[in-house]
Every structure is written in structure tokens, then in C-alpha cells.
Amino acid sequence: MKWILSYLCAGRQREHDGDTGGRAGEAVPARGDGKRMSVKSFIARHLRPQRPAPQLPPIEEALAPLAEPFRGVLLSMYAAGSMLGSDGRHHPVDTVTRITPTQGMRFFELCCSMKADATLEVGFAYGFSTMYFLAAAAANGVGHHTAIDPFEESDWHGIGLVNVRATGLQSSFRYVNDCSVHAATDLARQKSAFDVIFIDGNHRLDDVLVDFYLCAPLCRIGGLVIFDDMWMSSIQTVVSFVRSNRHDFVEEAVGDARISVFRRTGEDLRRWDDFQPFAVAGNGRAGR
Secondary structure (H helix, E strand, O other), rough: OOOHHHHHHHHHHHHHOOOOOOOOOOOOOOOOOOOEOHHHHHHHHHOOOOOOOOOOHHHHHHOOOOOOOHHHHHHHHHHEEEEEEOOOEEOOOOOOOOOHHHHHHHHHHHHHHHHOOOOEEEEEEEEHHHHHHHHHHHHOOOOEEEEOOOOOOOOOOEEEHHHHHHHHOOHHEEEOOOOOHHHHHHHHHHHOEEEEEOOOOOOOHHHHHHHHHHHHHHEEEEEEEEEEEOOHHHHHHHHHHHHHHHHOEEEEEEOOOOEEEEEEEEOOOOOOOOOOOOOOOOOOOOOO
């Protein structure tokens, strides 16, 4: 850590003095290797938290338990550099806005084991997680999945909707084109209830906390709420709050550090002024 601080201080001093380590516009030399790197590049490379990259089995092996058409659709989705949108054009896709096959199969297995009748997700995008929820509904012979995403058409080009149509299971799927705060409130007014709720929308702390607060009453007693992207400080902090303050939810061990799973065990019986301190995760920043 000392050499990092020395590096940064030296770089700031050179910038202040107008000396970038050589000709004007050159970056400050990196520590001991003779290569030049700007302070900004150094911070991005060495100090920004990175997504964990666990070793995963081959996609084909991971998806083997899935029946068609879900296995074929997912294999195509994971292999695609671009996908067909609802506008009839292909659009490039990123490799970050998706869950891994092992995560998806865990969702599939959870839904199958509890014979989930209704599932909900906040965040739809390309529809990766949706495929696993629909596959479970098909395997169970019963079930309906709801996805909330106000940016499906504008940001994701309707790709998720096209992928759902490719499964032929549109009758078991409902898309809500609205912000989660409005959609969850409407679902509560409709007295909707879900066995599994997957929170994977906006990843800012306040948004995730509000999503949980509004979705918690929608979760049936005995049902599950799943948080994704536990590598992010914002998600870790919300999960810490739930652990300390929501005694109607009990965390379950799932053997996957990327997600956190809570089972609803009863009603929220806290006093009006109840509050329990909870840990706030580090302030490292990372973006999708």
C-alpha cells in the first residue's frame, strides 16, 4: 500500500509541477517496470474491484438437465455476439448483463424443488434469467413468470421479448414495462404473490433497498428473495440490512458467493421504531 501512495503522490506532484515524466502529455512512469501509465489508468487497473471469475463447467454440460427448447435457446444466447431485437434488427450484446449457466441452473433447481407457481424478477434485459424461470415452469407443468423492466425496448431493443417468443411459452410470461417502484406497488394492489423473487435491476443501494422493501410483501411465506451481484458493495450493504433488521427473512446457504438467498418465514412484526445496526460494505466502485 505504501508504494501505491508514493506512486500517486509522485504523479500528483509531477502534474502540479508540469512535469509528466518526460515530454508534455506523457504519463507518469509506473513502479519499477519502465512502462508509462497515467494515474487514472493506474487506479482503474489496480484499485477498482473486479468481478470474481470462478471456474465454470462447460456451458453444454451445465445446461444438460434442461429440456428443449430452453437448452437450445440458451446455448444460442450465450454464444451470440449479437441478438435479434423486436425491431427486426440484430444488436450487439455485452457479456456482463447476464447470469452464468451455473447460477441459472440453481434458479431452475430451486423453482423445481419448491414447485414454484409464480416467479418475479426485477430487471429483464436479454432474458437470460427468464429462460431458467420459464424452463422450471415447463418442467413443473405449472407456473407463471413476471419480468419488470422499463428499459426493455429503449435500452435492450426488446431482445428479451424475442427470446421468450423463441421458447413458445408466451402464455406463461408477463412483461411489465414500468419502473419497479410502480410495478411492485401495482402488484401489491392486485394482491399478487410469488414463490421466488429475483432482484437484479438498478444496482444503486437505495434502488436495491426499495426493490426489496416493495417486493418483500409480495413474497409468499416460505418463498425466496434472491439478490444478484454480491460482489458489489451496494448489494452487500442491502443484504447486511436484511440480515440484521428483517427477522421475517432467514438467509439460506446456497454455495454461490455471487448471490444471496433469503426465505420468508413469517410476517414483519417489528415495532414502528425498530432499528438494528448493520454493516456497510466498503466504498469500492464498480460498474456493469
